[in-house]
Amino acid sequence: MMGGFSWTYFFFMVQSIGWTLVLSALAFVLGGAGGFLVMLARISPRAWLRRPAILFIECVQGIPLLILLFIVYFGLSVYGLVLPALVAAGLAMMIYTSAYLGDIWRGCVQAMPRPQWEASECLSLTRWQTLRLVIIPQAMRLSLPPTIGFLVQLIKLTSLASVIGFVELTRAGQIINNSIFQPFLVFLLVGTFYFLLCYPLSRWSASMERKLNVSHR
Secondary structure, eight states, X not given: OOOOOOHHHHHHHHHHHHHHHHHHHHHHHHHHHHHHHHHHHHTOSOHHHXXXXXXXXXXXXXXXXXXXXXXXXXXHHHTTOOOOHHHHHHHHHHHHHHHHHHHHHHHHHHTSOHHHHHHHHHTTOOHHHHIIIIIHHHHHHHHHHHHHHHHHHHHHHGGGXXXXXXXXXXXXXXXXXXXXXXXXXXXXXXXXXXHHHHHHHHHHHHHHHHHHOGGGX
C-alpha cells in the first residue's frame, strides 16, 4: 500500500534543489568561459577563426539539448568513455551554454557604436586593448539582462538531465511520485520550487533592463 507525502519526501526534494543549482552553476560558469572564447572567435577578423565559431553556434542551436545529453551520455559510452551523470549533463549543458552565450555576447559587442572602435584606433590601441579596455566593459552592461534571462532558462533546462538518471529536482519528483503516486501534489511542489528559483532572477533581469536601457531615458 502506498503511503502519503511526508516530510522525508519534502526534504529529499529540497536536497535535490542543491543538485539543480550545482548543475546550473557548472553549466553557466564553464559555458560562460566557452562562450567568451566563442564570442572572440565570432568577431575575429580572421576567417579561419570566425567560420568554425559560426558553424559551432549553428550546429548547437540546431540540435535540441536533449539530443546533446544523449550523445554525451549514451553516445560516448559506446566508445568506452562512460561518464557519471553529473559530468555528462554538465558537459552537454556547457556546450549548449557556450553557443548561446557566445552569440548573445557577440551581438552586444557588435552593437557598440563604430566610433568607439575608430577612436581606439586613433589612440593606437591594439585590437585586444580596444576590446578589453573600451568595448567589453560597455558591452557587459548591455549583455547583463539577456545573460541573466538565459540563466533562468538554463535552470529550467536542468530538468532534462533527469532522462539520464541525474537526480535533480525533476528526477526527485519522479522518484517520489513513483513511490506514493500523487502526481498533482508532487509536481505542483516541483513547479513551485522552480518558480521560487527563477522568479527573483527574472525580476532582476527585468529591473536591470530598465536601468541600463539608457536610450529610453
